[in-house]
Amino acid sequence: MSTSHALLGILAARGPTHGYELKREYDRRLAGVRPLAFGQMYTTLARMLRAGHIAEAAHQRVAGPDRVAYRLTDDGRSELMTWLAQPEPPSPYVSAPLFIKVIIALLATPDEGVARSLLAAQRASHLEQMRRLTKVKTDGGASVSELAAADYLLMHLDADLRWMATTLDRITAIREEVRA
């Protein structure tokens, strides 16, 4: 996830915006994404300033410290449109800790028991999270963006569950291979 590009997008939509408002808008529009920490935001804004993607639009002092509003530059708009036009490359590597744990469990323990227990516990944990997310839908009151965030997580959890079921079905064969 590119925080800087998301901030460029918010500036493109809103025009000149102060840092505090940028953070609020980021957290509101990207429901379900980890909230943006102030420290991370100001570090990112400093980097975007250096790259020439944003510029200071105005200083405003309202009974407190200077508040700087930022605006999108032409270079920043161009960078945003380039980013939006590029699909995210699917990862060529499996980086999921669960996959690594299952293989190491089959390699380092004497039978399939540890791997099977891990997969069963993981399934229960995934299902609990799926029910929590589904409750967001049935309880009502969620915004469409929140529903979209819940769907994104639900469908990825579902994909994990399918992988776990298939792996359980072929766990003996995997164990024989990794211990050969």
Place this chain on the structure above:
Amino acid sequence: MTNQPLSQPFAATGDGEPLLEARNISKAYGQTQALRDVSLSVRRGEIVAVTGPSGCGKSTLLHCLSGILRPDEGEVWFRHRNLACESERFRSRLRRTAFGVLFQFGQVVPELTAIENVTLPLQLGGARYRDAAATARQCLEQLGIAELAHKRPGEMSGGQQQRVALARALVTRPELLFADEPTGALDSLASEQVLTGLVRLAREQGTTVLLVTHDAQVAAYADREITMRDGRVETDGRITIGGAVR
């Protein structure tokens, strides 16, 4: 427990008693054993998902529990009656009066409008058309499809047709709804609309739901999941959210 006479068909169950209970039921089709010694119970107001891979016996279980099929062995208790011993006539009456059913396909009558479809079970139960239509309209409104009242199924999407079928299954306020892969033929958004409507309306009416599915995303709408494999119950767990039983 012994069967009560037919003159008291639906004796009330106590608070602590299950509404529906299977005791050691088995069912075979020729040489193929579909169910093996299955036992489970369902409490009033629960939404229970029965999940498992294709061919694990979950649809056969639903058919035995709803009285469509008679198990070869074992008992199915619903409100102090063992359905496995009851006549087809009795079980048929039960399905008309106390049970609702929702399948994947083909439950709406293509020649009738949505409101006529939903009115049908009420009229079969003896209600006058005007009263039945008012109840049916309310049910369509609760499911967010009141604007479809005078459309025929051919003019609706698959998801809309399935919501009409859901309205028809719930309009009689059944005690138990049996749903067999009710969203198996729908895309994810239509599926969400059907399931959200099902859960909300069932909870409002206090209808107990037994939901058969192979899809974890569908099972996530339930309070409890029973998993099956090779005709047997593999796990039967209460669902918890943050450690609290929902």
